Amino acid sequence: MSQTFTMDDLRARLSERQHKMTPQRQIVLQIFLDHPGEHLSAEDVHDILRTEKAEIGLATVYRTLELLSDLGILQKMEFGDGCSRYEVNDTDPTRHHHHHLICTKCGKVEEFDEDLLETLEADIERKTGFRTLDHQVKFFGICKECQEKGNQ
Numbered sequence: 265m266s267q268t269f270t271m272d273d274l275r276a277r278l279s280e281r282q283h284k285m286t287p288q289r290q291i292v293l294q295i296f297l298d299h300p301g302e303h304l305s306a307e308d309v310h311d312i313l314r315t316e317k318a319e320i321g322l323a324t325v326y327r328t329l330e331l332l333s334d335l336g337i338l339q340k341m342e343f344g345d346g347c348s349r350y351e352v353n354d355t356d357p358t359r360h361h362h363h364h365l366i367c368t369k370c371g372k373v374e375e376f377d378e379d380l381l382e383t384l385e386a387d388i389e390r391k392t393g394f395r396t397l398d399h400q401v402k403f404f405g406i407c408k409e410c411q412e413k414g415n416q
Contacts, residue, residue, distance in 0.1 A: 271297070277335045288320050292328045296338065296352050303341060303349040303364075303373050343373060344404060363400075367407035374407070 274293050275285045295312050296304065304312075306329055310322045329350055332338040339353040343366045365374040385396040 274332075274335075274337055277337060281335060283331065283335075288324055289328050289331070291318055291320060292325060293332065293337070296350070300352065301375065303343075303351050305347050305349050307347075308349075341400075343371075343402065345371065349373070363403065365403045365405070365407070367410055368404055369406050369410040372407050372409075376403070 271290065271293065274289070278285050278289070291313070292309060295309055296302075299312075302308075306322065306325045309329070310320075310325045313320050313325070329338060329340075329348075333340040333350060336353055338350040341349050341351070341364070343349060343364065363376040365376055366372075381401070389395050
C-alpha cells in the first residue's frame, strides 16, 4: 500500500476546516508517516513521543488523533479489544481499504491487501440496487507464530 498523505496535505486539510497546524499535530502525524502500515493506539503514539523526549500529554494525543480521524487523514479502527487504533487513511477512493487479520492470542494485526469481495458487491448491487462504496473486513483467529508456539 502506498502512503499518499504528506505534511502539506495535513496543513491544507486543517486550513480548510479553520484549524491551525500546531507543533503537536505535526509531531503526531509525523509518527504515522514514520511508522507506515502500523496500527497505533493513543498509548502507542504517546510511548513513541516519550521515547523521542517530546513533551506532549496523553490527552493532547487523544484529541489530536480524533481531529485527524475526523478530517479523514487517519482511519480509526476497532479490533475487538476495546482499544481504538489509527493508521494513515488511503486517499484513493477507487481502492478499498485493506483487510485486517487479528490474532486473538497475541493481539498482532496484519494487513491483507487482496480484495475478494468485488463479485459480492456487484451481486448485492444487482439484486438490491445498493451500491457499495467501501467495506472493512476483519478476520479474527490465531497467527502463525502463536500456532507454532502451541497457543491454539
